[in-house]
Amino acid sequence: MAAAGDVNGGGRQDWRKRESFPSALLQVAVVGVLLAGAVAFFVQRAHARHAANEKLKEARAFALKDNPGDLRRALVLTGEVLQVDDAHADALALTADLHTELWLAHHEAGAEAKAKEALQKAVAANARSEERFATEALHRLAAGDAAGAEAYVDELRQKGANSARLLYVAGLAHQQLGRLALAREAFRRAHDQAWRDPRYSLAMAELFLEEDQHLRAAEMLGNTLKANGDHLRARMDLALVSAWRGVVSPQLHDAVQDVLRRDATELSPPLRARAHTVRAELALAGGNVEEAIAAADEALRHDAEEPYALYAKARALASRKDAGAAQAFMAAVARRRTAPVLYFGGATTLVRAGDVEGARSLLDGYEATFRDVKLATTTGEQEAYLERDDRYWLARGDVLREAGDLEGALGAYDKAIAAKSLNQPRAHYAKGVLFLGRKEYAKAKESLSLVTPQDGSGTVPEAYYAMGELLFDEKDYATGCQNFAFALTRLRAQGMPRPRLDELIADVDRRLVAADQKPLSELWRKEATALIR
Numbered sequence: 246m247a248a249a250g251d252v253n254g255g256g257r258q259d260w261r262k263r264e265s266f267p268s269a270l271l272q273v274a275v276v277g278v279l280l281a282g283a284v285a286f287f288v289q290r291a292h293a294r295h296a297a298n299e300k301l302k303e304a305r306a307f308a309l310k311d312n313p314g315d316l317r318r319a320l321v322l323t324g325e326v327l328q329v330d331d332a333h334a335d336a337l338a339l340t341a342d343l344h345t346e347l348w349l350a351h352h353e354a355g356a357e358a359k360a361k362e363a364l365q366k367a368v369a370a371n372a373r374s375e376e377r378f379a380t381e382a383l384h385r386l387a388a389g390d391a392a393g394a395e396a397y398v399d400e401l402r403q404k405g406a407n408s409a410r411l412l413y414v415a416g417l418a419h420q421q422l423g424r425l426a427l428a429r430e431a432f433r434r435a436h437d438q439a440w441r442d443p444r445y446s447l448a449m450a451e452l453f454l455e456e457d458q459h460l461r462a463a464e465m466l467g468n469t470l471k472a473n474g475d476h477l478r479a480r481m482d483l484a485l486v487s488a489w490r491g492v493v494s495p496q497l498h499d500a501v502q503d504v505l506r507r508d509a510t511e512l513s514p515p516l517r518a519r520a521h522t523v524r525a526e527l528a529l530a531g532g533n534v535e536e537a538i539a540a541a542d543e544a545l546r547h548d549a550e551e552p553y554a555l556y557a558k559a560r561a562l563a564s565r566k567d568a569g570a571a572q573a574f575m576a577a578v579a580r581r582r583t584a585p586v587l588y589f590g591g592a593t594t595l596v597r598a599g600d601v602e603g604a605r606s607l608l609d610g611y612e613a614t615f616r617d618v619k620l621a622t623t624t625g626e627q628e629a630y631l632e633r634d635d636r637y638w639l640a641r642g643d644v645l646r647e648a649g650d651l652e653g654a655l656g657a658y659d660k661a662i663a664a665k666s667l668n669q670p671r672a673h674y675a676k677g678v679l680f681l682g683r684k685e686y687a688k689a690k691e692s693l694s695l696v697t698p699q700d701g702s703g704t705v706p707e708a709y710y711a712m713g714e715l716l717f718d719e720k721d722y723a724t725g726c727q728n729f730a731f732a733l734t735r736l737r738a739q740g741m742p743r744p745r746l747d748e749l750i751a752d753v754d755r756r757l758v759a760a761d762q763k764p765l766s767e768l769w770r771k772e773a774t775a776l777i778r
Contacts, residue, residue, distance in 0.1 A: 297326045301335055308343060310473050311443045313351050314511040316343050334372035341367050342376040345383055350478075351513030352548065360384070379410035386414065391421035409439035416448060423583050423618040423630070428452055436468070443472040447479055455584035459486050477504055477512070481519045485553065488526035490740055497527060518548035525557040529564075537561040552581040559591060563598040571595055571603030578607065582614050589640045596647045604644045611637060635664040639672050646679055654679060670696040674708040681715055689715055697728060706735035713753070722762050726769050729753050730776060737777050746777045 300322045307319035320343050326336040344360035347353040364384065367377045378401055385394035395418040398411050416431030432449035439445060450465035463486050469479040481504060484497050504512065504520045512520075521544035528537035538561045544554035559573030574591035581587060588611040595604040615637075618630035631637060642657030658679070661672035677692035693715065696708045703709060709732035716725035729749075737746060750773045757766035 297330065297333060297336065300326050301339060304339060304343075308339075308346075309442055310476070311346075311447075312473075312475070312477050312511065313347065313353070313513045313516070316347055316351075317510070319343050332366075332370050334367060334370035335374050335376075337363055337367035337370055338372040338374045338377035338380065341380045345380050347513075349383065349387055350515065352515055352550075353513060375406075375408035375410040378406065379408070379414050382411070382414040382418075386417055386421065391418045394418045395422070409435040409442065409445060412438065413445055413448060420452065420583055423615050424620070425452065425456065425583065425585075426620065436465075440468070441472050443469040443476050443479065446472070447476070447482075450479070450482060454482065454486065455581065455586055457586040457590065459490050462486050477507075477516050478519065480504065481516065481523055484523045485519070485526060488523060488530050491530055491742055492740055493527055493530045497523070501527070514547045515551065518544040518551040518554060520544075521547065522551055522554040522557060525554060525561070529557060529561055534561045534564055550580050552577045552584065552587060555580065556587055556590070560594050563594045563600070566598050566600075570598060571600055571606065574603070574607055575610070578610055585611070585636060589636055592640050592644060596644060601644060601648045605648070608637070608641055608644060632660075633664045633666065635661040635666040635668040635672065638664065639668050639675060642672075642675055646675075651679060651683070670703070670705045670708070674705045674711065677708065677715075678711050681711060686715060686719065697731070699727075701731040701734065703731070703735070706732040706739065709735065710749075717756055717760070720760070722757065722760065722765055726753070726757075726765065729769075730773060733773060733776050743777065750774065750777075 304319040304322035307315045307322070320340065323336045323340045323343065326333050327340070330336070341360055341363035344356045344363055348356035348360050360380070361384070364377070364380050368381070382394045382397050385391075385397060395415060398415045398418065401411060412431050412435035416428045416435065419425070419428035419431060429449065429452060432445055432452065435442075436445040436449060446465045446468040450462045450469060453459075453462035453465060463483060466479045466483045466486070469476050470483070473479075480500060484500050487493070487497055501520050501523050505517065521540050525537045525540035525544065528534075528540055538558055541554045541558035541561065544551050545558075548554075555573050555577035559570050559577060562573055563570035574587065574595065577591070578584070578587045588607050592604040592607045595601070595607065612631065615630050615634065619627040620630050620633070622628050638657045638661035642654040642661065645651075645657055646654035655676065658672045658676045662669055662676075673692050673695045677689045677696075680686075680689035680692060690712075693708055693712045696705050697703045697712045701709075709728045713725045713728035713732065716722070716728060733746060733749060736749070750770065753773070754766050754770055757763070757769060
């Protein structure tokens with residue numbers, strides 16, 4: 246009998262069926278197909294990732310141009326990435342950043358909702374890029390929570406984040422909170438870290454504009470235009486600086502018209518408003534008050550939040566002593582509460598127009614805005630910003646002087662001097678003029694001598710002019726002419742137009758003729774005219 250393990254009567258055999266050669270080939274083929282599919286999948290995914298990265302790189306290049314049309318071109322590219330992968334974290338974060346810029350800087354309709362939606366998706370996708378975190382902080386700023394935005398940025402920086410974008414947002418938060426020195430420092434660091442991004446140099450330039458520092462603003466705008474020679478906001482801001490300085494040329498008018506010729510795809514409402522604001526300033530510089538008011542109104546029609554359009558209109562109204570000037574200045578500061586130029590320029594203009602109460606109200610508003618701002622001293626203590634704000638005390642002194650409160654004015658000038666800051670020479674000059682008006686010549690000379698060194702190196706040309714007047718009153722005509730000459734030289738260096746310099750020369754000449762100093766008068770006309778050539 247055959248054993249139980251035998252099969253078909255043969256010897257003992259394996260129960261498993263022997264694998265055929267064709268079967269083995271089939272298995273190898275299947276494994277090959279699977280491997281090829283896996284390789285193709287990973288290669289395709291790598292290609293897709295590379296293509297997405299290239300599109301995002303191109304989108305960021307467009308974003309760096311920082312004009313509305315370029316921002317929209319960048320959005321087309323991020324949109325193409327999101328069509329392939331709607332959860333691409335970096336694309337969502339960049340999209341949120343671009344829509345936020347179109348919303349906050351260019352007031353584009355619908356951009357706010359798109360920015361918030363994209364940011365929400367970027368957070369859900371756990372985006373880790375600087376665009377995501379900076380945009381979150383910007384949205385807090387836009388909601389009026391500057392302190393919250395600052396705290397959020399500080400928290401990120403404590404964890405090691407130190408991007409230029411976060412420094413930029415920190416600067417904006419400081420600016421909203423009235424800490425202008427800290428804002429300047431943050432913008433400077435952002436610009437130093439990423440100088441190719443024009444947003445940072447532009448932010449610093451516009452802060453200098455708000456502080457009435459024309460030359461420093463022009464320098465930073467030059468940096469912005471190095472990054473993008475056709476940066477529309479920078480071009481108009483530079484034209485605005487030139488108009489404020491009284492340096493008007495046909496090229497400025499051409500620059501404005503070039504921008505205004507752009508269509509809606511290239512020019513946002515705020516950019517169009519800024520261009521019309523420059524038109525208003527150019528008209529004002531030329532003495533065309535009605536044209537200036539019309540241009541300012543046109544600017545406000547495009548962007549009711551344009552503070553410099555209101556500033557131009559207010560100065561135009563003040564030039565014809567219109568009762569609405571003070572209200573226009575107040576409207577301007579309401580739109581840009583932390584811009585000193587609107588307060589101080591407005592107060593000076595209103596004083597000249599005879600509206601001392603309007604000027605006082607503006608300065609009261611400035612005090613209310615900056616009253617609670619504290620700054621750290623070198624010893625680590627906190628000090629009230631206003632106590633060291635020489636510009637404020639100088640402006641307050643001028644208003645008090647015009648109001649007839651001379652002792653109050655002297656006290657304000659002394660506070661400006663005690664601040665030991667940039668305006669200390671001008672405060673000494675203001676005290677000297679006040680004493681000169683009271684014919685207290687010894688005290689006037691004491692104050693003016695501090696800022697009128699006789700080598701001509703003083704920085705306040707008006708002080709030299711006042712010293713010249715004082716010396717003429719003392720009948721020291723030769724030394725007086727020397728001081729008038731120093732004043733002319735300084736004013737010419739500061740860019741005062743030639744017609745105004747000619748008026749000053751003629752004024753001194755009239756004084757000499759009235760004092761029966763005809764030989765000195767002839768010499769003065771000859772030498773002074775040579776100085777301003």
